[in-house]
Amino acid sequence: MKRGDIIIVLVLLAIGLAGIYSYFFASGDSQGTIVIQVDGVVTKTYPLYQEGRDEFLDIQGVNGITRVHLQDGRVCVVESACPDKICVETGWISNSARPIACLPNRVIVKIIDSKDGDIDLR
Amino acid sequence: MGKTRIWLTLLVFGVVTVLSGCSACEEVKLKAYEKTFFVMDTVVSVQIYTDSEAKANLVLDRVDARMEELEGILSAHLPDSDVAKLDGLGGIEPVPVNSATLAVIGTALDYAQRTGGAFDITLAPVLRLYNFSPGNERRPSQTQLKEALSLVDWQRVELNPEAGTVYLTEAGMNIDLGGVAKGYIIDRCLDILRENGIEFGLTNAGGDIGLLAGKPDGSPWRVGLKNPETPSANFAIIEVSQGAIATSGDYERFFIEGGKRYHHIIDPRTGMPADKVRSVTILAGNAQVADLLSTAVFVMGPEQGLAFVEGLQDVEAVIWDREGRVHWSSGLVRVPGSGSVDYYFRRP
Known part of the structure; x- marks a missing residue:
């Protein structure tokens, strides 16, 4: 095999491997997004992972405020204008398997495109 | 063309096929x-x-x-629903309902029979006693339960698909499609x-x-x-x-x-x-x-x-x-x- 042939082989192998890598892995580099909806409409989105984040958000729902706590890689509802507090009791979520829903206040907090859960639905 | 060239040609063909295959996948990617x-x-x-x-x-x-x-x-909570219309007309008259209601009740009665009554849409009077809405729940007394249970019987729901009606044969009967x-x-x-x-x-x-x-x-x-x-x-x-x-x-x-x-x-x-x-x-x-x-x-x-x-x-x-x-x-x-x-x- 001539030197030129070897170069062609190496280049083709590199292209092939890059193609395979991008096909199988690059599309999965999304780290997840926190989505907040009010009455079916997306009002805010945040990256799931943000180093050192520890902040509270007040979301205006249909009956009042739903207070959301954002950390690096997880989110929960700490208070909401609702009688049953099912949203608060849901606790922290860190993947797309389970949303937090405050039905009376029509607020939903969910995570999309997370890669860390071993289930798709719940 | 030597063996090497043939080999190279095959390799090029292979790589191009793989890559074009991938791009085709991308094209139809939903x-x-x-x-x-x-x-x-x-x-x-x-x-x-x-x-x-x-x-x-x-x-x-x-x-x-x-x-x-x-x-x-179908919702029991909305005033114009078929379920709400049936409320209060038990023992009085058949009620015309939507085809969706006929379908849901038809399946429910079929499975009530198959399950020997383990599933029963006429349980509504009992469910109302418990009132499973947050903060308003209560435990019914035995007397209340006995009275409500006397109204629970899927066999007393008369479905008439031809006429498009549902008739609850006893006064006080209700249905819950929850x-x-x-x-x-x-x-x-x-x-x-x-x-x-x-x-x-x-x-x-x-x-x-x-x-x-x-x-x-x-x-x-x-x-x-x-x-x-x-x-x-x-x-x-x-x-x-x-x-x-x-x-x-x-x-x-x-x-x-x-x-x-x-x-x-x-x-x-x-x-x-x-x-x-x-x-x-x-x-x-x-x-x-x-x-x-x-x-x-x-x-x-x-x-x-x-x-x-x-x-x-x-x-x-x-x-x-x-x-x-x-x-x-x-x-x-x-x-x-x-x-x-x-x-x-x-x-x-």
């Missing part, structure tokens, strides 16, 4: 679109895969309109997706899930089953690629009085919360059947419930009994699974 609705006191999430945002919006708007329409017909309407709405939602050419998609109404197919990459959906003792965790994962899956659990709605837990799945024969199991998950061909069978098998208990499921085609069950033992039907195979759960099931 994007996920999701919309969330509030229907029948539940968050309903509809997820579809399509290549066009305009189409996704069109289809999801159609789903939205249909769900709102069906809720207006255990069956959600599944029906999920199924009709999936119909709309199919009619609009959507191949991959699902509807998830608070854990009652209807599927068009597996995931677009060909793999099945992995559905987590809540651990009744700690519902934020899963005790099992089931792989599902078709039909529907629904769960009834005693952790969903309950209150505690006098140190005793009263949950919302009531045995129509006793008027008391069914206490043989804590959670039942059903896989079935459609969501309406999965929905009502999860309630019926919960009431029947593990032995009778599993035996019943084994006698049905295309239906599977996973049951967590009151001692924490997990039972499953013979059409499911427990396989070594990945991750955090003790049980991982698939259909062989």
Whole structure:
């Protein structure tokens, strides 16, 4: 095999491997997004992972405020204008398997495109 | 041309084929679109895969309109619904109802018969006594229960599909479609997706899930089953690629009085919360059947419930009994699974 042939082989192998890598892995580099909806409409989105984040958000729902706590890689509802507090009791979520829903206040907090859960639905 | 050249040509051909194959995959790659609705006191999430945002919006708007329409017909809480119309006309006259109501009640009565009354839509007078709305729950007295139970009998519902009417034969009778309407709405939602050419998609109404197919990459959906003792965790994962899956659990709605837990799945024969199991998950061909069978098998208990499921085609069950033992039907195979759960099931 001539030197030129070897170069062609190496280049083709590199292209092939890059193609395979991008096909199988690059599309999965999304780290997840926190989505907040009010009455079916997306009002805010945040990256799931943000180093050192520890902040509270007040979301205006249909009956009042739903207070959301954002950390690096997880989110929960700490208070909401609702009688049953099912949203608060849901606790922290860190993947797309389970949303937090405050039905009376029509607020939903969910995570999309997370890669860390071993289930798709719940 | 030497051997090397032939080899190189083949290699080039191979690489080009692989790459063009991948780009073809990319070209038909479908994007996920999701919309969330509030229907029948539940968050309903509809997820579809399509290549066009305009189409996704069109289809999801159609789903939205249909769900709102069906809720207006089937919900007990809306004043103009068929269920509300029937209220108070027991023993007086047949009531004309929508074809959707006829279909839902028809299936409900069919399964009431098959389950020996373990599933019964005429349980409404008993459910009203408990009033499972947060903060307003109460434990009925034995006298109240006895009186309400005298009105519970699915055989006293007269369905007349030709005339399009439903007649409750006794004064004071009511119906509650809570255990069956959600599944029906999920199924009709999936119909709309199919009619609009959507191949991959699902509807998830608070854990009652209807599927068009597996995931677009060909793999099945992995559905987590809540651990009744700690519902934020899963005790099992089931792989599902078709039909529907629904769960009834005693952790969903309950209150505690006098140190005793009263949950919302009531045995129509006793008027008391069914206490043989804590959670039942059903896989079935459609969501309406999965929905009502999860309630019926919960009431029947593990032995009778599993035996019943084994006698049905295309239906599977996973049951967590009151001692924490997990039972499953013979059409499911427990396989070594990945991750955090003790049980991982698939259909062989």
